[in-house]
Amino acid sequence: MTGDDLPLLEYYRRHGISPVAQDISDLERHVRRRDSLYRLLGLPPRFLAGRSVLEFGPGSGHNSLVTAGWGPARYVLVDGNPRALAECRDLLAVHGRLGPAVTLVESRFEDFRRPERFDLVLAEGCLPFQLDPEGLLDHVAGFVAPGGLLVITTVSPLSIAAEIIRRLMCRPLIDPALSLETQLARLRPLLAPHLAALSGRSRPVDDWLLDNILHPFHETRCLALAQAIDRLADRFDVLGGSPAFWTDFRWYKTLTQWDRGFNAVAREASRRSAASLIDHRVVIGHQPDQGDRLEAAATDLWQVMCTLERRRARDPAPAAAAVKALADHLALLGAATLAPCLDALREAEDHLAGRLPAERMTAFPALWGRGQQYLSLIRRADAGGCGADVE
Numbered sequence: 190m191t192g193d194d195l196p197l198l199e200y201y202r203r204h205g206i207s208p209v210a211q212d213i214s215d216l217e218r219h220v221r222r223r224d225s226l227y228r229l230l231g232l233p234p235r236f237l238a239g240r241s242v243l244e245f246g247p248g249s250g251h252n253s254l255v256t257a258g259w260g261p262a263r264y265v266l267v268d269g270n271p272r273a274l275a276e277c278r279d280l281l282a283v284h285g286r287l288g289p290a291v292t293l294v295e296s297r298f299e300d301f302r303r304p305e306r307f308d309l310v311l312a313e314g315c316l317p318f319q320l321d322p323e324g325l326l327d328h329v330a331g332f333v334a335p336g337g338l339l340v341i342t343t344v345s346p347l348s349i350a351a352e353i354i355r356r357l358m359c360r361p362l363i364d365p366a367l368s369l370e371t372q373l374a375r376l377r378p379l380l381a382p383h384l385a386a387l388s389g390r391s392r393p394v395d396d397w398l399l400d401n402i403l404h405p406f407h408e409t410r411c412l413a414l415a416q417a418i419d420r421l422a423d424r425f426d427v428l429g430g431s432p433a434f435w436t437d438f439r440w441y442k443t444l445t446q447w448d449r450g451f452n453a454v455a456r457e458a459s460r461r462s463a464a465s466l467i468d469h470r471v472v473i474g475h476q477p478d479q480g481d482r483l484e485a486a487a488t489d490l491w492q493v494m495c496t497l498e499r500r501r502a503r504d505p506a507p508a509a510a511a512v513k514a515l516a517d518h519l520a521l522l523g524a525a526t527l528a529p530c531l532d533a534l535r536e537a538e539d540h541l542a543g544r545l546p547a548e549r550m551t552a553f554p555a556l557w558g559r560g561q562q563y564l565s566l567i568r569r570a571d572a573g574g575c576g577a578d579v580e
């Protein structure tokens with residue numbers, strides 16, 4: 190496989206972009222944001238001091254800046270986008286974080302090989318939307334030392350259903366023959382107000398549009414929480430997550446086997462809280478099979494989107510039907526708290542079916558799902574073998 194076969198990298202490299210900036214104008218605020226994430230992952234930042242850290246896909250380094258500041262003894266950053274790596278190097282240097290502990294490596298993840306194992310391996314925002322996310326997960330997980338920690342992000346069609354709908358809405362405005370700047374100028378008036386409705390957002394509007402709307406996804410695959418847990422289950426135990434969607438009331442003194450069922454607890458909770466992924470304003474529990482049906486309906490929506498994008502087609506009927514099916518499944522839960530989400534989906538259906546102009550939508554602009562979820566996992570000390578790709 191050549192570099193050009195990797196959709197995510199190829200898009201960035203072809204256009205010479207790294208559209209992954211975070212707002213760090215208030216650096217203290219950014220550090221607190223990252224501190225909050227690490228707490229939820231069960232890793233107080235102080236515990237990074239003196240440790241070895243390997244990060245896949247640092248992008249332009251806005252998050253790595255904070256990680257470097259927590260004082261790892263060794264910090265290796267791997268990214269295949271030369272522009273991202275150059276920006277990352279500059280950012281670390283400007284903030285005095287490019288010390289001897291830091292090594293930047295320009296490489297495709299798939300080609301990165303080291304005999305070394307690390308205390309902490311980070312793969313944030315770079316496993317979903319790959320050709321083979323599970324294969325890549327195996328590869329990055331292979332670098333975690335026994336007893337060490339892996340931090341990944343997952344995305345399911347349900348957690349990005351609102352973004353899938355936005356991509357479907359934007360199809361008539363997207364023309365790959367036009368420059369990115371021209372396409373951005375078309376998209377901004379429609380979607381900037383939607384982004385303004387999302388509190389806590391830290392990415393510039395244009396970066397978000399480049400990374401989430403113009404980025405070709407049709408050959409790629411999501412990586413859902415349950416998929417990631419299942420893939421790693423023989424080697425890793427989940428530790429923490431953001432959102433923190435499970436509780437474990439078992440008495441620790443009863444947990445005396447190596448396989449203590451941590452993964453099963455988290456996996457079951459993910460099925461019971463799936464509906465909470467579709468709208469960040471909602472926390473709701475339900476039966477596990479209802480979660481499976483919602484995820485299946487959202488997967489149909491994802492597939493409709495991929496098919497339309499692959500064919501560069503604009504036929505609105507399948508998209509409207511897939512949104513209707515998802516809304517119908519959600520309505521079966523009968524929860525009053527889901528009413529704003531259902532209103533939003535009904536509007537989206539009407540819009541995609543040509544019955545409602547975008548400027549008359551009032552509920553949908555505020556619909557944002559939980560996007561990517563974070564998961565931390567401990568490599569079991571008893572787990573034999575390493576990642577398949579590590580020499």
Ligand SMILES: C[S@@+](CC[C@H](N)C(=O)[O-])C[C@H]1O[C@@H](n2cnc3c(N)ncnc32)[C@H](O)[C@@H]1O
Pocket residue numbers: 195197198201207209245246247248249252267268269270273296297298299313314315
């Ligand atoms: C979406 S950005 C995430 C940036 C940052 N970690 C964050 O969460 O904000 C993904 C990064 O991973 C890199 N990347 C994705 N797939 C890659 C691959 N197969 N090999 C090397 N780099 C890759 C991209 O170049 C990009 O910088």
